[in-house]
Amino acid sequence: MVSLGERALAAGYGLRHVPSIGSTSATLMQDALDGATGPVWLVADEQVDGKGRRGRFWHSPPGNLYASMLLSDPAPSEKVAQLSFVLALALRDAVCQIAEAQGVAGLDVELKWPNDLMINGKKCAGLLLEGGMKGQSRFVVIGMGVNLAFHPDKSNHPASNFAAFGLNTSPAHFFAFLSDAVARRIDQWARGSQFDQIRADWLAHAYRMGEVMRINANAESYEARLEGVDPTGGLIVDHMGRQRIVTAGEIFNL
Structure with a gap:
């Protein structure tokens, strides 16, 4: 069963889990326009109309993690885009915690600008930010697709999945780690006032920086x-x- 981690639960994050959906992000965008507020997660076992960057179709059958999060008024408008770095770091945190717990060594877990998680040079997760306004209030939806058990055969970047690297985790297991990591990194970011810390952490794990x-x-x-x-x-x-x-x-x- 998909559930929030202890830190996310204590911080007041909400969660809705559904077996199947068109798109977790599109659903939360509409929810926000209808008056819903965050922070709240929507997790689906599968998506039948998932989207990646630039509207690309995201193949989303059961086995991987498909999750989106709605945040209400998360920061001044000029700082909202920084959430790509915040959430990417949280993804990496969760991966590293599971790798350590399972004794999986030798993984090079990096972050590719602006929004991809790479393991040993292969794309294993991506995220997408979308925003809107409800009256005078801004909201942001961050969608994530994480290749836990399999990956697309055809993609713009070489891709892989966690299982191929010896990371044995299910959507429910990984989400508990991820939701806690997101809560911690969002607290660290402090509505953008501490982006220097986030940026330094991100750069320490940046993919192909200097190349x-x-x-x-x-x-x-x-x-x-x-x-x-x-x-x-x-x-x-x-x-x-x-x-x-x-x-x-x-x-x-x-």
Whole structure:
């Protein structure tokens, strides 16, 4: 049975678990527009209309974790995008806790800008932020798809799953760790006032930082060296000796 971890429960997070749904994020977006407030999680055993970045279909049969969280007025509008880093770190925290508990060593668990969890260079989870307004109040929905038991055969990045690396966990087992990690990281973030701490932790585990990658952003595609993350969460790159800030886009291995 899917349930919140002790820390998340004590912090007042809510949870709804359903066997099947179109999309956890789309459902929470509509709930928020209808007046629902967070923090609340929606977890589904399967999604029949899951979406990834840029509206891509996300194959979501039973066995993996499909979860979205609604937050009401989580931070000033200019800081909301930082939640990508907060939630990505929480994902990594949960993975590392389970690996340690199970004695699984040799895993390189990294975070790829802006929103992917990588294990030994393979994408194992992604998250997507969506936001809206209800009257004068802002809300944010963060959706997560975590490859626990299997992964897509075809994807834009090499993919894998937890089981392939010896991590034996179910959606219910992993979610308890994840919900606690999210509650802790959101407290640390403090509505954006402590993003410097989050950014430092994220950079300590950043995928391919310092290396040359392909950048796809704003209808451009170019090669650049990854140099860091600025105080707003933008990716700092060196493109032909000139610093650029990427605020939206994707990065790919050469």
